[in-house]
Amino acid sequence: MAEEQQLRLDLDELRHLESIAKRPRVLSLLSSEIRDLDAKLSRVTAVTAAARQAAVAAEKVPVNVDAVNRSYVTLGSFSWDQDNDKIKIYISIEDAEQEKVDTVFKPMSVDIKFHDIHGKNYRFAIPKLNKEILPEKCKLVVKPNKVIVTLVKASKGNWLDLHLKEDKLKPNLDKEKDPMAGIMDLMKNMYEEGDDEMKRTIAKAWSDARSGKTADPLKSYP
Template identity: 65%
Template sequence: MADEVALDLEELRQLQSIAKRPRILSLLSSEIGNLEKSSKDASSGTTSKSSTPIPVPAKVPATPAINYVTLGSFSWDQDGDKVKIYVSLEGVDEEKVESSFKPTSFDIKFHDVQGKNYRYAVPKLNKEIVPEKSKMVVKPNRVIITLIKASKGNWLDLHHKEDKLKPNMEKDRDPMAGIMDLMKNMYEEGDEDMKRTIAKAWTDARSGKTADPMKGFR
């Protein structure tokens, strides 16, 4: 191998001595330099097999936990088979929203809203919904969440509260519990007008318009 390199060098030097064009001279000089380097490496034994680098597993950076600001300010109403929730939030990018609807809950995450991440979720709804038909619409200054009821009837509240209308037989029973039970029975057994009246009375009582939930239909 060394002899071949030496012969190549000799011939290239001869060509260099008779070449006149600058480009040819440059190419010859470059090739001569490469061969001279190869010759030196061969003589010193450094041109043997190149060592194969051992792959080092790349460190995968840990994904930082996302901090969310819980949205607590909202309003809602219902119309037939729909429950609509209105959340005031500006600067929402619909492509950066992650929503999940389930039969008795929903969870919506708003990412990168003016530098913050927000979350609005109801872990247990008043009644069941149809997840595949429920949706969320982003407006310039608010978000509208539409829940499709799985069954007919008005919701007295957005959240499910197991003991809200549950009878209590204890002696120290809250006086309001009897009124709640009465309203529940009247609602379940009444006609549509009665149901609307009870729903309105309860909504007014919950919002603070009246302290007595029975006042709305006396």
């Protein structure tokens, strides 16, 4: 912010000098300097605005404390069978409640979370299925002592296994995507492709926008 203000003051003074200058060479020098400073001010203003937007948006991202601190017990007891169109997975678990089950079906993965079963949370996940499924047609049904998961195959045929050989059954620990990734990528690209002056400007603008509340994520860049 301080740099932007100084640039504006410099421009005001240069324009004043231009208005009273008489000699063509002086006018040309002043005009050239004004153009350079004007372009620099535009870059600094854009970077500062982007950094401020990123900082404000980051502070507004809701954090579900319960979800962050929640731990899960991996469910490993299950069986499965199939026909030409579907796969059925039978998970051994008692006292699960349909409304306390979070199910995420994707074309190549399954992630199921069981909440608050006698004070514990459980999870069954296949990060990479053997073949594609149709998420919108898959379903889960809770029974007294088990859960039945029906996966609808994207293409008919026999599966040799539920998961890819290199991805044995395990909890899916992939983190949620950072909603700030797009803005951060833009800032990093501007930083990496800019000259030394641009890098200093971006780093300073980001630091000012954050007002010292968090560490500057660009410090790791040369």
